Amino acid sequence: MQVRSQVNQYANSFVTDDGGNLAVPGLSYGPYSVTVEGKGFAAASKTIEIRSALPVDSSIKLEVAAVDATIEVNDKQTLIDPNRPSSIMQIGSKEIDKRVASLPGRSIQDLVNTQPGWLYEGNAVLHPRGSEYQTQFVVDGVPLTDNRSPSFGPEIEADDIDSVSIYTAGFPAEYGRKMGGVVELNTKHYDDSALHGQVIAAGGSYDTAQGYTRVQNTWNKNTLGASASGSMTSHYLNPVVPQNYTNAGTTGDFAVKYDRDFTAKDRLTMSVRHELARYEIPNELVQQNGGPIQPGDVYPGGQLQTGDNFETMGTVNYQHIFSPDVLGTLSGFVRNNQNDLYSNQNSYPIIFDLNNYFNEGYFKGTLSWHYKNQEWKAGVESDNTFLHEKWNYVITDPNQYDDGTPLVFGFAQHRPDLEQSAFVEDLIRLGKWTVSAGLRWDHYQLVVNQNNFSPRVSVGRYFPSLKLVGHFSYDRIFQTPSFENILAASSPLINAIDPAVLRLPVKPSTGTYYEGGFTEAFSDKLKLDVNFFRRDERNFADDDEIESTTVSYPIAFDKAILYGAETKISLVNTGKLSGYVSYSYIVGNAWFPVTGGLFVGDDVTNALTQLTGHFPDSQDQRNTLRSRFQYQALPRLWLSSGVSYGSGLPFDFDGDPSQVLAEYGQTVLNRLNFSRGRILPTLAISASMGIDLYKTDRIQTRFQVDGDNLNNRLNVIDFGGLFSGNAIGPGRSFIARLNTSF
Known part of the structure; x- marks a missing residue:
């Protein structure tokens, strides 16, 4: 079949x-x-x-x-779905299997980043339509709302995934809390009683080596599957200078999943997953080599900062079919997530150590029922996260800090983050019209205590003669702030680190999303997606860093307006050639004053006096173009090529070009446009070749070679100056993969 x-x-x-x-x-x-x-x-x-x-x-x-x-x-x-009331981007199993190979820790992020409307900041932090830290991943129905970038949380490997569905508008009322974008991940599952498995080995540039294996067996009413993966590389995070100093990393993942069909109406699914990552923090020139920057400064060099994160999660899902029209589910998970940072004695100008972790317990119950031309769904959920923050520092050069800043300081605090919600939604089919309407209630209690109602409506209309589906969506959103280091940003204990400190409680973001667009099919071979969007947000979420460290915490601005357009042309059903080209245009501005977060030293004066005006959102990249096409040259041989272009992000730097030249070198300076305050455009050309070495009904072995940034351009992703947020993209690189499935 x-x-x-x-x-x-x-x-x-x-x-x-x-x-x-x-x-x-x-x-x-x-x-x-x-x-x-x-x-x-x-x-x-x-x-x-x-x-x-x-x-x-x-x-x-x-x-x-x-x-x-x-x-x-x-x-x-x-080719098109005539009953879809909103836009959803899909990534299927074929595209996942034949994707361009990724450096360890970012295979899922790289897949999502191929879609229009999504952008990378440094270290594979995804930003949907200009939103900061507002992406949630939903893995087999389980929502993960914390930061899933390589420096914060271990990822689930793309090899574990069968399909991906991506929302940036028209959100079901079922989803809340992190509403910049929702990424649904469905893990692999074989549906017959035979023994199935997969073994992948890969290696290439930057001393990269990767391995993955998966096996599943079904007997009677039971299905048991297990997977494991591991990797190593010398390019784990985005380096801050082209030299890629101190950037080694290793990852590991192990998962077990068990399904049992007790009856034709009752199914139980349980899983356990353990993931880990250990990595070095990339050095800048002075941290690596030492030497003066300003007269009187003495940078010793030889800094080594290392980080790690561990996560263990257990999930359970029970499903019961009450009747052919009514289905009930109960699901939940518990997990522990730990994030650490360590500094050696040569770290400059600060020796910083961090040990943060959280324990989370989540429960969700839903009821779905079909009634005539309607599909109803209602549910409740509760998410209780117990945050623990602990860090300390020793300043090695007091000249780099304000007078009065203590040379030694430690912080430790814990507090629960309690969130509950309820929702109801209905999908109605009225001939050529489809309407999705829902209402969600959220309660958030951490630094502040707030609740909110969020109505959502999406409408679609099918035009058979044009093979076109038009759609419009309206989403009210309630977004909880990022909880990474939020306790430190809101604690009076921080008053001791500087004579001038301003703390403002970080409140949830609220706002309205609008989207209109259409999907049209041409000759059953070409599909065109076009979307126009606008986002109006209050208490716009952003982040800042503890000075001279990689530790970030949430802040907020009064409001933001983000708008733009996206289009994607997909070529299918043409025989040997398939692929896509996508284009995104976005304008994003945030308005003063600041309304939440921690501000220290000179930032206090700026926060209190800068009360009007606006500035470009950090993801205000006006033009983004991506494409990839595949050609089946022979029955067992295919070739593909792709292009990724970005017109450049804005940057804010207090110094001048001569300072950049001294601290980062000519190659970085060449990629900055100081008159416009923007990074020069990025461009990366990729190519792949794959061949089926062995293929039967039961066993298939494929060999694939991928080349990325073949033009070898120095792509500066972010720029912020000394000790603050630079990110350099990988240079020309190659990875070979051997994939056997049975």
Whole structure:
């Protein structure tokens, strides 16, 4: 049996049991073309639509084949979804398997970053449509709302993922708290009783080596799967200078998942995952080599700062089908996340050590039911996170700090972050119209105690003669602030570190998102997505850093307005050639005054006196272009090439070009436009080649070679000056992968 959906970029083959039955879980909403073949029977095809969490039962009858019969099957009915009321970007299993290989710690982030509207800041921090730290990942229905970039939390490897669905508007009321963008990840699951597995080995530039293995077996009503991965590299984070000093990193991941179908109506799923990352913090020139910058300064060189993060998480999900029209689920997880930073004695101008961790317990209950032309869903959730922050420093050069700053200081505090929510939503189909309407209530209690109602509406209209779906969405949002170091940013204990300190409570962001656009199919081979959006936010979330360290904490500005347009052209069903090209345009501005966060020294005066005016959002990159096309040169050989272009982010630097030349060198200075206050455009050309070395019905072995930034441009992603936020992209690099699945 083959199940395909062009709109969801999904294609998979399955084998039924002896009774001809098959269950395929974890499919995204949309239309699917199902083709069934059996020896001695004529093939049969059918289109099935999935519109809710309720299972869809469908039967396909095979007829005895004629002596001479021909059948032609295509996916033209699934190129667009006529009942989708909002825009959703999809990444399917084929694109995941044949993606350009990533450096360790960022394979999922690199996949998401290929989509229009998403941008990287340093160290693979994703920013959807200009939002800062407001991305949540939903893994098999479990929401993770903390920062999942390589320097904060270990990632789930893309090799573990079967499909990705990405929202930047038209959010279901089910999702809240982090609303810049929602990334749904569905992990791999084989649906027949055979033993399945996968083994991947990779290696290449920057001393990179990676390994991944997965195995799954099904017997009776039980399914047990396990996966493990590990990697090492000398380019883990984005370095702050082209020399890539002190940037080694290693990662590890181990996961076990168990499913049991107690009855045809009851399923239990349990999983445990443990992830870790250990890495070095990249040095700047003076931290690595020492030497004076200003008269009287003496930088000793030889700094070594190391970081690590560990995460252990256990999840459980129980599903019961009350009737063909009613489904109930109970799910929850517990996890521990730890983040550490250590500095050697040569660290300059500050020796900083940090030991932060949190314990989290999450519960969610939902009820889905179908009634005539409506799909209802309602639920409640509770998320209790117990934050623990502990850090200390020793200043090695008092001349770099304000008079009165203590040379030695320590901070330790803990507090619970308590959040609850409830929601109800309905998907209504009215002929060629589709309406999604929902209402969400959130309660947040940490530094402040607030609650909020968020209505959301999306409307879609299908025009069959044009093969076009138009849509419009309205989302009210309530976004909780990032909790990384939020206790330090709001504690009166911080008053001791400087004679001038200003602390303002960081409140949740509120606002309104608007989006309008359309999806159109041309000749069943080309799909065009166009979206226009605007975001109005109050208490706009941003972040700042503890001086001369890599430790960030949340701040907020009075408001922000972000608007722009996105388009993506996807080429499918053309035989040998497939691919896409996407373009994004965004303008983002934030307005003074500051309304939340910690401000020390001279920043206090600026915060109290800068009460009007606006400035470009840190992700105000006006033009972004990405493309990738694949050509099937031979039945077992394919070639692909892609381009990534960005017109450059804004930067704010107190010094002048001569200071940049002295501290960072000519190559970095050449990439900065001081008259415009912007980094010069980035450009990276990639290419891949893949060959199926061995292929049968049960076993497939593929060898793939990827080259990235083949033009070898020095791409400066961020620039902020000494000890503050520089990020240099990788140079020309190559990675080879050997992938065997069975």
